[in-house]
Amino acid sequence: MQAFLGDLKLRALLLATERLMLRARARSERVRQLVDEASHVLQIRTESGCGGYFEVRQGRVRMRFGLHEAPDFTQTWKDGGDAVRALTSRDEADLARAFEAGACRMSGSFLVALWFNEVMKLARPR
Amino acid sequence: MNETPVLIVGGGPVGLTLALALSRQGVRSTVVNDRKETTRHPKLDVVNCRSMEIFRQLGLDEKIRAAGNPLDANQYSAIAASVKGPVYTVMRERHLIYQPVETARTLIRECTDGSLPLESMQRIAQMHLEPVLLAEARADPNIDVRFGARLFGFEQDATGVTALVHDVDTRAQQHHRARYLIGCDGPSSRVRNFLNIDYDGTRDLMGELFIIHLRSKAIAGLFPNGQPYWHTWLSRPGFSGLLVSPDASRDDYVLHRPFGPRPGESLEDIVDAALGTQVPYDIVQSGPWRPQFLVAKSFGRHRVFLAGDATHQYMPTGGLGMNTGVTEAHNLAWKLAATLAGWGGPKLLPSYEAERLPVARRNREHVKKCAAAAFESQFQTSAAVLAPGAVGEAARALVAREFEARTSRLYESLGAELGYRYGDSPIIAREEGREPPCDEVAYLPTTWPGARLPSAFRDDGQAVFDLLDASGFTLLAASSARNEAERLTLAAREAGVPLRQVLLEEPRLRQLYERPLVLVRPDQHVCFRGETLPSEPRRLIDLIRGAA
Numbered sequence: 001m002q003a004f005l006g007d008l009k010l011r012a013l014l015l016a017t018e019r020l021m022l023r024a025r026a027r028s029e030r031v032r033q034l035v036d037e038a039s040h041v042l043q044i045r046t047e048s049g050c051g052g053y054f055e056v057r058q059g060r061v062r063m064r065f066g067l068h069e070a071p072d073f074t075q076t077w078k079d080g081g082d083a084v085r086a087l088t089s090r091d092e093a094d095l096a097r098a099f100e101a102g103a104c105r106m107s108g109s110f111l112v113a114l115w116f117n118e119v120m121k122l123a124r125p126r
Numbered sequence: 127m128n129e130t131p132v133l134i135v136g137g138g139p140v141g142l143t144l145a146l147a148l149s150r151q152g153v154r155s156t157v158v159n160d161r162k163e164t165t166r167h168p169k170l171d172v173v174n175c176r177s178m179e180i181f182r183q184l185g186l187d188e189k190i191r192a193a194g195n196p197l198d199a200n201q202y203s204a205i206a207a208s209v210k211g212p213v214y215t216v217m218r219e220r221h222l223i224y225q226p227v228e229t230a231r232t233l234i235r236e237c238t239d240g241s242l243p244l245e246s247m248q249r250i251a252q253m254h255l256e257p258v259l260l261a262e263a264r265a266d267p268n269i270d271v272r273f274g275a276r277l278f279g280f281e282q283d284a285t286g287v288t289a290l291v292h293d294v295d296t297r298a299q300q301h302h303r304a305r306y307l308i309g310c311d312g313p314s315s316r317v318r319n320f321l322n323i324d325y326d327g328t329r330d331l332m333g334e335l336f337i338i339h340l341r342s343k344a345i346a347g348l349f350p351n352g353q354p355y356w357h358t359w360l361s362r363p364g365f366s367g368l369l370v371s372p373d374a375s376r377d378d379y380v381l382h383r384p385f386g387p388r389p390g391e392s393l394e395d396i397v398d399a400a401l402g403t404q405v406p407y408d409i410v411q412s413g414p415w416r417p418q419f420l421v422a423k424s425f426g427r428h429r430v431f432l433a434g435d436a437t438h439q440y441m442p443t444g445g446l447g448m449n450t451g452v453t454e455a456h457n458l459a460w461k462l463a464a465t466l467a468g469w470g471g472p473k474l475l476p477s478y479e480a481e482r483l484p485v486a487r488r489n490r491e492h493v494k495k496c497a498a499a500a501f502e503s504q505f506q507t508s509a510a511v512l513a514p515g516a517v518g519e520a521a522r523a524l525v526a527r528e529f530e531a532r533t534s535r536l537y538e539s540l541g542a543e544l545g546y547r548y549g550d551s552p553i554i555a556r557e558e559g560r561e562p563p564c565d566e567v568a569y570l571p572t573t574w575p576g577a578r579l580p581s582a583f584r585d586d587g588q589a590v591f592d593l594l595d596a597s598g599f600t601l602l603a604a605s606s607a608r609n610e611a612e613r614l615t616l617a618a619r620e621a622g623v624p625l626r627q628v629l630l631e632e633p634r635l636r637q638l639y640e641r642p643l644v645l646v647r648p649d650q651h652v653c654f655r656g657e658t659l660p661s662e663p664r665r666l667i668d669l670i671r672g673a674a
Binding site for chain 1: 331334335363384385386494495498499502
């Protein structure tokens, strides 16, 4: 049950994140520049296969549920609830804590993660 | 009222380097610094190859080397589960950078294709570098060093800058009048703030990292031959970090962690986990810090310029913080000197920003890639790295391969250190044709206008860099171009521009430098090259002195 709830929260977070990014792209010149310059796929998933990915290409951001065949960067969480806690934290070091604690594995280009950090920093309501 | 040609705010490595570079060109300066003494903490841990070339031009290379890591000591970078082991791999012979300076010198001397710097890097802590520069500045009659003096404010007008400085103890006021003011006053630069220049970039992308400065005589004993590696990256399930030994002959170490202590975790817990054993040590200082990837939107206004951390804040991955600042000071010094001497034209000082802002942005991207690489190299760390037998060996080999493939970028990027170019500068004679590649990692020696002159040695063993005029231009000419060289010398003389001719007879140097005429600036960058001179040499001289 806990895993189910965690997955649900993660899916809701991914959806909300896409909305935030689209809103920020419309309002922030810097976010627009970041989106326009990027071409990559960032995937956030759980070990059980729940999750989604953000595809950023040609100035557009699209979130899709499911798994991408060849993401540029992937975070694989043991539990959706852990993912939501770390990804909604205002402390950027929470991702490093989760990685070191083994709650999250990462693969691919960490530059994509930095891109995501920057966009989310600008996109989140202050 | 203290009158000085140049007032430098900030007496850290960049401010002192600027003062010393100005002095070598006969320019007096006053340095004010709000701290009363040099730093007591290690801070930076490397003077890179390009900075060492610059310090050689200033006659400081041997003094800096004497204060840092011994010439026969390693500059290795390793990755391990803990300092005690198991060690996954040590990068030691794959690149010049890791070699002891003595060994690197031989490799450099034997290099004939211009691909290596004239000087290897120097492993040294800022706390040992600053006293060398400060002592040199204090002994220099051209430099008035005032520590314990804080900039209160300044105003600039058509002919100069008037600054008010307070003694930090007595609050006594000092009035300074200078032709130019340079803010080398760090990331929280008051000069930059007064100019209302902000940083370009988003702050705090990496969050809050944590640092522990410790002192120990025992830690060295955990390394082969009792000689600590320069960097020991730590990666195992449940622990990651970096132990830096800025100087193998000293007892100071810096332990970096990706976040602060967890609830209930002491500093000693962290240090013991990093070492993988318990040995005596003293913790000198610890605290959080926030790495940044920021570049100032502008490098100055009118008679006030910025250099060093006042223009950029980088995460230390790649060692380009102070080292970018040293190259900024080097770029700015000759332009200030030329302008004060009267032969620098009105476009010379503005070219500082035109040349250095793109380099600062390029270095920021490089540093960001280095930071990403440092994280990525730990992605393959699994519980198996601590397992015995073949399973453990395979897991450790995988981490070792990732480390060598990715983290090597932090150390081996001579393209970033030496390969930056000022190709779009308004004071460089542009060349038609296809520009050679300009990679951040691999350095490609070229005399393409704007590039740093590739380093080489003459047949008699003399370094070509040592023949260059640090206060004027140097024309490197093949003997077949002697007449052309004379024409340019005449044009320079008419404009009051110092120009030294160096005739190069060696065919291999002719080949390396690609053209029979290569004109080099005081900062060792090529500003013109050609088979022949333009039809009006005076126009070329006016272009490179910022008067065209």
